[in-house]
Each structure stands twice: as C-alpha cells, then as structure tokens.
Amino acid sequence: MTSEEILRFKTAFAFSVVTKFFAPQSLNNFISTRYMKAVFDIENIHAYNWAQFVADELRLAAASLQLKLSRGKNIGYINGCMLIPQIHYLDSLDFGKDSPPDHILPRFAAYNDAMVQEDLFTYTNSISAADQLRKIWLHISDPVPRFLKLQQIQEALAFDAEMQDDAFNVAVQALFEDEVHRFGGTDFLGWRHFLNQDFAMHATAGGADWNPEDHVYLFNDIHIPYDVSKSRLIYIPLHQPFHFSVYAFDMENEKIQIMDPLRDTSKGGQDIEARHSKTKDHIAKALQDCMVISFPDWKRNISSWQHEFPTNIPATANRLCMFLVHTRTSTTLNMHS
Template sequence: MAAAADHDDDFMEPPVRSSSLPVKYVASVSRCTPISISSIVNDFNDEKKRLAREMKFDGILKLPEITNSREFSHNLLSRVSTEDIAIRMGDGSLLYFTDGDVHKVLGIPFMGKELRIPSMEEINHIKNIICIRLNVPEFKKITRTVLTDILSKKHEAPMSDDEVAAFKTAFILLVMTKFLAPQTLLDNICPRYFMALKNLDDIHNWNWARYVVNDIIAAARALANKLTDETKATYINGCVIFLQIFYLDNLELGPLSLKHDCFPRIMAYDKHAIKVRMSMDLKEKNQYKPTQFGMMKLRPRSEVCYNRHTMGMMSAFRAESGAVPSEINPDNSKLQHPSALAQMQFTTNIPTANNLHAKTSTSMGTPGSNGSLDLNRSVKSEQETSLNLNKTYPRQSLCDIEPPSFDLGIDLTPVQESKKVNWIKNYQTEDVSSSTWVAHVKPTAIKLTGTDIHNFIEGNDRVEYPTVSLYTRRLIQLDFEMYGETDAYGRRHFIEPDFGVHAIAGGDYWNPELFRQQFTGPHLKYNVSKCENIHVSLCDIKHWSCYTFNLHRRVIYILDSSKPEKSEDVRQYSRHTWIVPMLASAMQQCLSLFFSDWKEDVTTWAYKEPGVPTHRFEVESGVYTLEFMKNWKGTDVAKELNSACIDKVRANILLDILTIRDNVAALPDFVKQLVRQYEDGVVVKK
C-alpha cells in the first residue's frame, strides 16, 4: 500500500516539457487549393467550357492536377519583395512579376478596368443579386458545396439564361475564393472583386491578373509582418501556385528546363513536374526550421517567354497599379484605363506553339544537344564506329569467369596528364573557346565547346550533362578496345544520364522508346540484359550519384560520394528512397520491352549503399561518379580515390573525352597534338 501511495497520481507533478528541446517546424497551410478547381472543370461539357472562354478564363480549363507544397509556398511567399513586386533569388537578384506574367502563367484577363473595392451600399446590392442568381435565401448560405453543385450540375438541354448566370457567378466565386485570390476562412467569400459581378457580360473587360498580383503582395506583406513579430503564420493567402510556376519556369534546370511552347504555362506543370523541379532548387531542409529554396540560377532571358522587367519598367508598373487594396482602405485603386505596359509585356520572346507533348521526343533530348553546330549534317566519314564492330566474339558463360577489375592501368608517359590539361587550359583564345571541340551524333547529338572544356578543367561547378554523356559513350568504346576479344567484354554497360532525367520527370516525358539505342543496336556487340552491371548516372540538384543495377545478384547499388564510408543504411538519405524506385521502374520497362527473354522484375530488387570514397567539395561529385562507373568491381571501387588525386582523375576523364571515336567536330591544332601525344604515351598493363 505504501508503494501505491508513493505513486498516487494526486501527489505527482505532471511531466513538463524541457524548454531546451527543439520543436519540429510545421509550414503554414496555403488556402490556394487548385485541386478543388481542376477536379470540377475537368468534367465540364462543351457548353460550360464555352461559357468559361466567354469570360476569357480559358487558362482555368487547362489547370492540371496540382498539389500545393506547404514548404515551397511558404518559402516563395516569404521571398516576395512587396516594394519591388518581385521574388528575391538565392543570389540576391530580383525576379519581377506583373499582370502580364500572371496572364501567361494562368491564362486569365490581364487588360481592362481595375477591380476596385465597392462601397458598402454596392456590396449589399451585389450580394442580393448573387443570392437571386444562385437561388439561396441569404448570402451567408453560399458555401463551397453550393458553388460546386451549380458547376457540376448536369444539363440535358442547353442552359437557360438563369442557369448561365448562376454558372458564371458560381465559377468566378469558386475560382477566386479557392485559387486566384484565396482569403479569410473556408467558404467565407471575400467581396473585394464583387464590382465585376454586376454585369456578367462584362467580366472579360476587367484586369483580373492585376488583382491577383495585388493579392499576392498583400499576402506577402501579411506573412512578413508575422515573421517580424515572430508570430506563427498558421495560414497564408495569395495565389502561391502562380509564384511556383513562374519561379520554376524562369530557373535554369538543365535538361528539366521546359521549352516555353505552350500557354498558359501552368498546363506544363502537374504535381509531379513541380515536385521534381522544386527538389532541384532545394537549398536546405531542417525539420526544426523552414525549408530553404533558392539553389538554382535564372535562365537566360532569351530562353523564356517573360520579359524579365527592369527596375525602371517596374516603376511604371507600380505607378499604374497604385497601392495594394486592403480592407482598411477600401478605395485606393481607381485606375480605369487599359494597361499599356501590359500590352507591351505580352509580346513574347519565343514563338508560341500549342503542342506540349512535342518536347517528349525533341526538346527533352540529350542534355546539351542544343547549339549552333549543325549536328544533323551528313558526315562522309561517319560510321557506326571506327572499330571493327562487325566481328563477334565467342564467350564463356558469365558465371564461369571472375569479373575483371576494369583498372585500365593507364600510365601517361612521357608527359603527365595534368601538364597536358594545363596547356589546354592556358592556350584558349576567344575563338578557340567558342568553337565546338567535340561533337558526337550517335545515338543522339551532343557537343562540347572550348568553354565547356575550360569549365570542366576549372572544376568550380558541377560536371554538366553533356560531359557525363560523352564520357559514358567513351567508356563503352574503351571496354571494346581493351576487352573486345576477351570474355570480359560485355560484362558491364553504361546508360547516359538523360535516361534518369526522363525517368524522374515521368509522365509525358518518359518514353522507353527514346532510349532503345542505349540498350540495343548494331553498335552494341553484346546483350545488355546479360550484363552483370548496368551503370546509370544521375544528378540530383548539384550532386551526382551512380546507380548500379547488378543483374546477377538482383541488387541496386547506390554509389554516392557524399555518404560516409562503411555505411549501408540507404534510408537515411531521403533522395535515394524516391529516386531508386523510379529508376528501377524505368529500367524494368526498358529491359522487358527490348529483350523478349527478360523475366526478372527490377522493381522488387533490394538496394544498398556500400561504402565508397567521399568527396571534399560538392562540385567533385561528378568526377567521383564517373570514376565509380569506370572502376566499380561489383563490391567496391578498384582504384583508390581521394581529393588529393582529383585533378589527375579530372584530367584523365577530359583526355578520354577528347579521344572519343567518331568526333565530327575539329579539335584545335594544339589540342590535336596533345591528344596524339596522349594516345602515343598510353601504356597498357598486360
């Protein structure tokens, strides 16, 4: 009994949470819910679509399925400069936006009369009109359910005038409340744009895009005040989806940078497209503080459909816009004239096309294949390869021999490779830098200019996709040159990084047929499905990794130089947990499609992350990845690799690329001499 008394709840102090323990951060909830709109408009019949087009809200009809990311929305809204009407970039520059940009992204009216806040008398009058149109007894009875029921109602015959009025009114109320200008609490409709609802035939003559801009600025100002006061912002307002699409559309994302060939731009960004590109811009993720984005830089202005306004142009825009409307000052935006600036900014820099899927087979080709060099020209000397690939070699069963180390044993005598690379680096002139040094046309066109070579030598940024692709092709050639007449030839295969890019992008960007030539064809004298290892390189944000599919052990090895050695807990690295399944699915589709005897299921394979040498700087990850691909023995890396020898490894990679067979471009004369010396100086260990 005494023991029981000692533990009587009436005499025990309640547990107290230590104030020193960190609290997990939970991002604010955005009231912008595009899925509540797209789920309805996708079921519109032709008559309802025609009514939406009459109001010039065509873009809403093309709204894809989008899930709003809390972290991304909060970060972008917190980076909006309310004074400049711009998004602050990671490098400190400003990405300005105007109503013309809203029109290009969302496809809503961006010229015409300003949407001012009505007086209280006008509000009450318009509320009565709305109640009559929607057939509700009082305004507070109008909820989201009422609006969706009107929009989803099936009409056996053409709609009457009253039904058309109800549809248009419900459409504007729901789209504004849940998407374009979300405000206040759920189902509490904000009256600030009611002036446009007086005359439904005049809806297209109002500047709805300007209203969206003003609402975003008001939402950003409210969030900034919360952050300044260190007050928890439970909800955020504003059309943050516009910010997401506009921001991502302006970023330099390499092969994931979409061509601006379809409008409105939002139709190119479903939830998966946003997620993949958003992850590339991720700068810092910490469960105890807001997630930070801003890793990537802006694309060149010539590649986007936006005008990229200057400070002077934005001054004119702010003068036209007036102050941002607020509930306290109900009549501070009275401009009634069309926006001349908006007319000017709608002139696109890029010709418009309306075929989003065309980029699946064209614009989303091998990264780095664009440029002034005509890689489609006929080259008389071009062959499948300069090697004798018509000869086949009998091989023992793959299970009967031990795998080679693939240590090519290259000794670059008489001149060290680092000295050769320094010559290349120092002898570059402007003409040499701008010229194309390496151009390879099969299976797809890739080129490297002198500037690309110089940037790779410098090693101040990540290794770019064209460099990795060319080196991948060179490794296949080297295997044939070194092992073509032995049983070791064909034990491993290399897939170019565009495979991973398309696999991760998914949707319309993934098509196995785009990669048939990387798995089969006359240039490959072995059956890829019988290889022991298939290496796939992929860059996540700025970090390269190699994903090795071991077809004999049914294991996917993740060779990641950012991970400490001797640790195989792959799940501590979240990026691999979602990348590997997508790569596995893509690999399974290709193997089963291109090889009729493939019976395995790659998607069920285990995956491990063995200990490999780790890099010192993030920009070295590409070099490490290429070295892993070249020297992976099946369980570990054959050659010792560390930061002390990184320059030598980088030089080897470059010289291998410069000696690639079937280069249809002309190397500068001094580089040709160095390449000949490199080839003559190579001594292969027997």
C-alpha cells in the same frame, strides 16, 4: 603453309592493313569494294604507291569534312589514316622549354602517353580568347548527336567545377568505347554497361518526359557489340541537388547499390533513405521497361530487387570524377561479394 594458305594470309593481311590502318572507312566493319582490286594481283601489291594512296585518302576525307561542316551536317566518322595528322600535330606543338629536344626526329618519338596527356591538357587550358572558346572541338554523331565547345571542355577538365550535362554524357560515351576497345574479342566484353545521365533524368521526371522507346538505343543498338541483358553490372548516374549519385544494378545477384556521397542531411534536406525513396523506384521501373522492350525473353522484375547504400563513398564536385570513383567502388564491392 601451303602456297594457297600463304595467298589467303596475304589477302587477309592486305584487307586488314588497308581497311583498319591505311584508310579506315565508316562501313560498320564491312569491307569496302574499293579495295578489291588491290588483292587481285597480290604478288605485285608491293609495287603500289601506298604512301600516295594514304595521302589521297586523307585529302578526300578533309574535303568531305569541310563540306559537311559548311552545310551544317553531322560529321560522323572521319575516313582516312588519322595517325598521320596526329603525328604532324604533335610535331608542331611548341611548349617552350617543355618542348621535346629538336635533335629528336620525328619529334613525336620523344613523347610517351603521360607527356601527350599532360601537354594536351596544358595546351587546352591555355587558350583564353573568346572566339576560340566558342569553337566546336568535339563532335559525336552516334548514338546521339552531341558537340562540345572548347569552353565546355575546359570546364570539364576543372576538377573543382560542375560539369555540364553534354560534357558528362560525352565522357560516359568515351568510357563505353574504351571498354569496347579494351575487352573486345574477350569474354569480358560487356561485363558492365554504362548509361548516360539523360536516362535517370527522364525516368525520375516521369509523365510525358518518360517514354522507354526513346531510350532503347542505350540497350539494343548497332553501336553496342554485346548483349546488355547478359551484363553483370549496369551503371546509371543520377544528378541531384548539390551532388551526384550512381545506381549500380547488380544483374547477377539482383540487387541495387546506391552510391551517394551525401550521408547526412546538411545539404540534401533528407536522410539518404528518404532522398532515394522515389528515385530508386522510378529508375528501377525505367530500367525494367527498357529491358522488356529490348529483350523479349526478359522475365526478371528489377522493380522488386532489394537496394543497399554502400558507405565511405568519396565526394567531389566534378561529376565525371565521381562517376569513375563510384563505378570503381561498385566494381570492387561486387567482386568481393
């Protein structure tokens, strides 16, 4: 590498480390001008007190967070290196005989992903004080503001319990973000797209409850880093009496797979075809409406696509588990087809 190429690499590396690791900022992936001075004298960048910088940024983020909470504002993105408080949190957890050995320092070095998940699961479900259960543990500002109290999270973790709507929608949002993280920068980004259950709820209600403009953010918004019109699969969950179904729109083969675990009339009161005779039309039309508004070049007619009911769909009371099972089932079916 030439001296100029080395300088360019050092500059790019410094920007990357500072903006993505030391002090991430909520600037929609734009570089903060606060860091420009750090690269003016790149040869002496090693002399800066970066540990102090990281600590100062965390203090500023904590103060900003407390101010927003006190004023009842949306929390949004929390700046700063979140790995630092996460490490201290894991170091401070005490699970009695299940705690990591004291001779391992820092203690988080003894953890692996499975241990973290199991310990956090145990800790979350161990809290029973009424005042603690009412506290907000999770807050999302984009694309739709949502928050979950500890009690809602505990109910969501119970696989034999009915998951509340907000908890389910937060889980679907997390699933979407996991896909972006997993496939970002590859040709697989956006190969499947997830909608929350609010979409089907409003679509099937119809009338004044359905306005496609209110749901365009699910298809064409700054938080979606891919073209949904080019997605191969679009999943739409539908909550029905006593159970839960998933509509998988195969955008490549122009067909609709309706995954309904309730195959008989014991609880639904209707056979599977009759049960979805109206909802499939409402959901297909709603999806068509949003695609036309979101993508002016959209010419296909989703309402005319054929539908089918895959068999051997497992049932579970927990809607998130069922959604994950259904999406995996649909993905497998489409891969084989």
